[in-house]
Amino acid sequence: MATLTIRNVDEALKASLRVQAARHGQSMEEEVRSILRQALTPSSPAGGLGGRLVGRFRDVAGELPLPERSLPRKPARFEQPE
Known part of the structure; x- marks a missing residue:
């Protein structure tokens, strides 16, 4: 070990x-x-979890397919019984 x-x-x-x-x-x-x-220790690429994920999946070609979008469902209605 060195002395400083x-x-x-x-x-x-x-x-x-x-x-x-x-x-x-x-x-x-x-x-x-x-x-x-x-x-002095090199940090992970772009830092943090996001950087580690980018580094992990860097070699994946193209983009992931997105499912078809549909109209949103109508909200539930909760009415008081009369």
Whole structure:
């Protein structure tokens, strides 16, 4: 494993890092590793579930057939008995 030294870090930034690390229940070093890992890990295409679905079905040729449309049904009527 490599060692990285970062100099001249603003005190306010360091304090924010300390608070965030405590919130996540880890050391400042581990928090910095997590931040770097998240920032430098390639994300999925277009991000999120939609991007994963697009990537999964990218090779499907053409478009899916749509069923024929029909007129909407008439709404039910609920009348009070007399």
